[in-house]
């Protein structure tokens with residue numbers, strides 16, 4: 001990045017937060033290039049002991065199988081994003097319950113280093129039979145772990161997430177906070193935390 005995306009001035013190096021970064025010379029603008037970040041989400045939906053997976057129709061990794069997911073839009077709540085991706089990719093209505101885990105990755109690309117946070121949710125199946133668009137997705141279905149072990153190209157990270165979901169109780173993950181007295185809801189916030197062992201103590 002050479003020019004300010006806000007006001008098009010040429011960026012100049014500046015010490016900021018303990019290291020040199022490119023920043024806009026206009027103090028009224030205030031833009032600083034902190035690097036490239038993206039947020040992904042994915043969902044494990046279990047029905048009758050089987051997990052929902054979809055087959056990629058696009059490169060990279062065309063033909064491989066993974067749990068449904070995608071990027072979180074910059075103005076989209078992450079719970080809405082994961083429920084949307086499950087619906088768009090597999091035609092299944094599901095409601096996010098808790099966070100199974102997340103992966104933070106530092107990658108490289110032509111545009112410079114980039115980092116991605118990929119948050120995996122457990123979702124409760126609501127309704128719908130798997131269907132797909134035969135374009136971005138070329139297959140979808142509920143499969144047992146035994147069945148997936150016989151399939152080619154099931155993504156390791158997806159199998160990791162499915163394994164976690166099948167081997168933990170529904171109250172073990174980080175759940176969305178729905179109004180604790182210590183932290184009232186704020187517009188634009190999605191707050192996740194561990195729930196108390198005894199819900200009666202809430």
Ligand SMILES: [Zn+2]
Pocket residue numbers: 004005006007008009024025026029030031
């Ligand atoms: Zn600027």
